[in-house]
Amino acid sequence: MVIFGVALLGFCLLVGLILGQMLGVWMGLSANVGGIGIAMLMLIALSHQKWIKSHLDSGAAPGIEFWNAMYLPIVVAMAAKQNVVAALDGGWLALCAGLGAVLASFLLLPLLAGNKAEQIND
Amino acid sequence: MIDSIVPVLTANSLITAFVFIGLLMALCSWLGHRLFSGRIHSSALAIGLGLLLAYLGGTITGGNQGLADVSWLTGIGMMGGGMLRDFAIVATAYGVQIDEIKRAGLRGGVSVIVGVVISFTVGAGFAVIFGYRDPVSIATLGAGAATYIVGPVTGTALGASSTVIALSIAAGLVKSISVMILTPLIARRVGLTHPGAAMVFGGLMGTTSGVAAGLAATDPKLVPYGAMTATFYTGVGCLLAPSVLFFAVKAFF
Numbered sequence: 533m534v535i536f537g538v539a540l541l542g543f544c545l546l547v548g549l550i551l552g553q554m555l556g557v558w559m560g561l562s563a564n565v566g567g568i569g570i571a572m573l574m575l576i577a578l579s580h581q582k583w584i585k586s587h588l589d590s591g592a593a594p595g596i597e598f599w600n601a602m603y604l605p606i607v608v609a610m611a612a613k614q615n616v617v618a619a620l621d622g623g624w625l626a627l628c629a630g631l632g633a634v635l636a637s638f639l640l641l642p643l644l645a646g647n648k649a650e651q652i653n654d
Numbered sequence: 655m656i657d658s659i660v661p662v663l664t665a666n667s668l669i670t671a672f673v674f675i676g677l678l679m680a681l682c683s684w685l686g687h688r689l690f691s692g693r694i695h696s697s698a699l700a701i702g703l704g705l706l707l708a709y710l711g712g713t714i715t716g717g718n719q720g721l722a723d724v725s726w727l728t729g730i731g732m733m734g735g736g737m738l739r740d741f742a743i744v745a746t747a748y749g750v751q752i753d754e755i756k757r758a759g760l761r762g763g764v765s766v767i768v769g770v771v772i773s774f775t776v777g778a779g780f781a782v783i784f785g786y787r788d789p790v791s792i793a794t795l796g797a798g799a800a801t802y803i804v805g806p807v808t809g810t811a812l813g814a815s816s817t818v819i820a821l822s823i824a825a826g827l828v829k830s831i832s833v834m835i836l837t838p839l840i841a842r843r844v845g846l847t848h849p850g851a852a853m854v855f856g857g858l859m860g861t862t863s864g865v866a867a868g869l870a871a872t873d874p875k876l877v878p879y880g881a882m883t884a885t886f887y888t889g890v891g892c893l894l895a896p897s898v899l900f901f902a903v904k905a906f907f
Contacts, residue, residue, distance in 0.1 A: 545744050556889060562807060565889030568740050568862070569882045572747035573755075579748060599745035603877065604697055605675045606742045607867045609734030611704030611834060612675075613722040614863070617712035619831055622824025625795070629780040630828025633773035633799040634836060637858040640772060641844045644765050644858065645851040 536587050537595025544575040660726050667729030674727065678703060698838040698871035705831060743866060746878040751849065754879065758850035762883040765857030770891045773799045773860070774899050777825060789904040791818045795825060796903070797895035801861050802826025804891035811896040830864040837868025846872065849879040856880030860887025 545568070552567025559565060575596075578584050588596075619626065663670045679700050686696035708720030717723030722731030732738070777799025781792045794814040798805030798821065805822030808814075814822075837846070837855075845851050856865045856879065865884040869877045 541741065541745055541748075545741055548744070549740070552885075552889070556892075559889070559893055561889060561892045563803065563889050563892040565893075566886040568743055569885040571740075571744045572750075572878060572882050572885075575744055575747045576750055576752060576755075580752075593748075596745050596748045599742050600748055602738075603742040603746055603866075604700075604870050604874065605672075605679060606733060606738050607863075607870050608679060608697075608700045608704045609671060609675050609730045610739055610863055611701045611734070611867055612678075612708050612711070613720045613731050613734045614705060614708045614831060615712060615718045615827055616705055616709040616720060616831065618718060619824055619827035620709070622821055622828065625780060625784045626798075626821055626824035626828050628783075629777040629795060629799040629825040630830075631832050632776040632780060633825075633829050634832045634859065636772050636776050637769055638836070638840060638844050640768065640858060641846065641851065641855055644761060644768065645845055645854040646761065 533591060534595040534598075536592035537597075538599075539595075540578065540584065540588075540592070541575065541596050541599060544571045544578065547571065548574055663726040664728070667726070668732050669729070670726060671729030671733040674730065675733065678707075695838055695871050697874075701834055701867050701871050705834065739863070739866070743862075743877070743881045746874075746881065750878045754849040755853070755882070758853040758879070761850065762853035762857050763886075765854040766860070766883055766886050766890050767894075769858035769860050769887060770800050770804075770894050771899070772858070773829070774891075774895060777822075778903060786818075787907060789900065789907045790814050792907065793895060793900040793903045794818050794822045796899065797891065798822025798825035799829060800826070800891040800895060801888050802830065803888050804895055807892045808895040808900070812900060826861070829859075830861040833859050833861055833864030834867040834871070837864075838871040841872040846876070849876060852876035852879035853883050856882065856884035857887065860884055860891065862888070 548571025549567040551570050552564040555565040556563050682700040683696040686699050711721035711724050715723035719731050721727050774796040778792045778796030781795035786792050790812045794809035797808035802823045805826050806819050809819035809822055846855050859865050862884045865880045869880045
């Protein structure tokens with residue numbers, strides 16, 4: 533049943549966010565530390581588990597695949613609700629700081645990503 | 655006629671958002687093929703157009719939620735909000751190669767710390783160039799260059815002025831939006847073509863929305879790898895910026 537897939541996805545997200553929240557509290561922060569990442573790892577691990585895999589193979593998988601495919605439109609909606617006006621209102625300092633951080637990070641990418649990236653870069 | 659249309663659209667806001675975004679993407683797919691003959695990815699076009707509409711929405715309504723502040727388009731706020739976004743991001747992990755994650759796991763982890771430090775340094779550097787001399791403001795602006803959440807968290811913890819906190823949020827927004835726009839343009843040149851590089855990229859940039867949209871416009875297959883490391887960034891930033899990094903700034907000023 534499709535709902536099993538949706539429920540598995542929801543379960544992973546909730547557990548991941550709760551663990552991320554607990555990790556944040558433990559570190560003394562008011563932020564969720566890696567909740568989504570934990571949820572993703574959980575989904576990968578659980579979907580390979582024998583009993584769950586048999587359910588996914590017999591009709592539950594579309595419940596996850598649908599949301600996987602909805603990712604792009606959701607991201608487009610997310611772009612459409614960004615506070616672009618505030619970003620531009622921040623003036624030159626905000627523009628330089630934000631853009632500078634992005635460019636510096638891009639420059640570091642081939643260095644940190646290792647050989648494979650450098651080959652392509654050549 | 656308008657009197658009967660708008661209430662229906664408003665009452666079914668999420669459905670309206672599905673239709674609206676669907677039409678927007680159909681338009682971009684058509685434009686991508688016709689106007690740019692496939693040279694610009696239609697998803698990159700859709701994200702760009704989304705940002706443009708967000709600017710128009712923000713200008714017209716004066717709100718801070720872009721297009722979602724238009725009364726009959728509030729559903730966009732829900733569709734593009736944190737809940738569904740996180741749900742869809744986790745769904746992208748389905749079918750991911752575990753070996754790739756194991757192989758690049760360490761590099762990904764290192765890149766998160768390097769990413770926070772480098773963004774903080776650049777942000778703090780520009781704060782100094784623009785004339786700030788007190789360590790609290792410098793650290794808050796540096797934190798804002800990490801993400802628009804790390805900025806205000808750091809500013810509040812250190813007791814920065816509300817002007818500086820607002821500026822740090824703006825810096826974070828600029829970062830997030832420029833990652834969305836620039837990633838598809840320079841991905842190939844910096845070797846962002848395989849899962850390992852995507853994990854490092856997510857860790858370096860950190861802005862979950864920027865990474866999510868930037869990779870979606872570059873190569874949807876890379877999304878889960880980048881999102882996975884990016885999700886640790888804000889937490890690490892909130893940990894390092896008001897503590898170690900603030901003390902480092904204090905040593906200079």
